[in-house]
Amino acid sequence: MENQSISSQEEIVLLLVGALAPNAYAYTIKKEMLDQGGKNIALASIHTILYRLEKHNLLKSSMGGASSSRGGRSKRLYQLTMKGYKVVEDIHSFRNSLWGKISLDNIFSNS
């Protein structure tokens, strides 16, 4: 299914996975969301979004290395799949084309 519709939160998570690669896992995504977007989202929500995206084959995951800051527990690292990349790229180009049609003159003119 090429034009898979996803929610804006899912879209942001997809983008963050791309941006944070190769160190994208639930907690870094959450931190990044807080730092960049100022949105405080529960780990459980991020986890659920990741789980769903992986089920739709937009992401793939592998178990990554453990670090002492997480009590020696390993993490699940996420990566965009080709399909996932396609989805965000489609959204991006769609938005770009819309932005191209917006002109400030038309919006604020007193016609």
Added chain:
Amino acid sequence: MKKAKDHRVPEFARLIFERFASTKWHDEILGDLEEQYFDHLNHKKKWHADLLFYLEVILFIRPHIIRKNQKTNRIMILDNHIKVSFRNLKKNKIYSLINILGLTIGMASCLLIYLYVNYDLSYDDFQDDQVYRMWVNRVYPEREVSYPYVPHSFGPQLVKDFPEVIGQGGCFKPFNPTSIKLGDVTFLEDNLLFADSSFLSLLNFPMKYGDAATALTDPNAVVISESTARKLFGLEDPIGKHIEFGGNSKEITGVAFDYPNNSHFSFDYLTSMHQLPFFNEINWVGFSAMTYLKLTDGTDPAVLEAKLPAFVKKYAEGPIQKRNGITYDEYVAAGNGYHYKLQPIKDIHLYSNLENELKANGNISYIYIFSIIALFILVIACINFMNLSTARSTERGKEVGVRKVLGSEKRHLIPKGY
């Protein structure tokens, strides 16, 4: 990154998580949680970090994280059973209608009968245990009658003669309705009682205005019920106002809260019986007043009842001899008799069967009969439901077969009746 080495994640929250979450998620999620917890510790107070940790754990209670085991599996099977049941109901509409309607009507009638029985049993159960009413079984040479009325001098004299009788109150209901006049308006009222001054306090009448102990001391006083007060005077306090009561002006000295319906009496107007000259005379033979007696705690009414014949003989002997011209013993020998008895006030509605009661009484045998009928209806409805269900169960054999093939365990099928 500075690390708080001496801190560990809240143990209890971790245990909760490990309990509900499927083990395949344990590592990664706990790792994330722990990383976040230690990050929080760097710039938050410990209790705050703990709180956030708990919160995050609770938010992780989601379907895909919860572990699947036998328990959750059973819940899912139940879900399927419910679905299949509804499909079966839909498939056989008439049959379902008869079956469910039968059980519903059975249960509904059972509940209605229960309400009736319960209401009848509740009569006067708010009354004082130690209050009894006198009644008399009057034997004449050719017939006998039972009345709830006894001579009005008995009550006060019993209090004087027997220490176990600590209070008495008398009342009677007139035979004819009385006209009540307020200004130009006249009402014809028949729910009225004449009582002596101790009647209100003996039966614990809750008063809205006025004092139960003193409201009826004046022969020209009248106490009205709350609903009557509202009818006559609206919401204002009617104490001290006058109404014309059968031609005489009377002062309202009290307003009593409406007495509960599940009681053997009720009144709209309560006035003093001493305004009638007859009640100021001594009377040992004429049945004139319902007499309520309050006994001390632990007094056996049967013991007092046994003392009553001597009491009656002592006081009624003279008047009877005077009226009939023969001695009391000759009078009794001729087949006359006054048998005075006591009945608990709570038993009046269901157990007493006297003439001239204030309200229609119930009957305990009806209570038994109705209860048995209710029980039978319920049993029959249940048996009917069961029969219809089992009769149809063979048609669902296929479903059971499929379930068994798909690996249902026996105990999963038993709740469906197989």
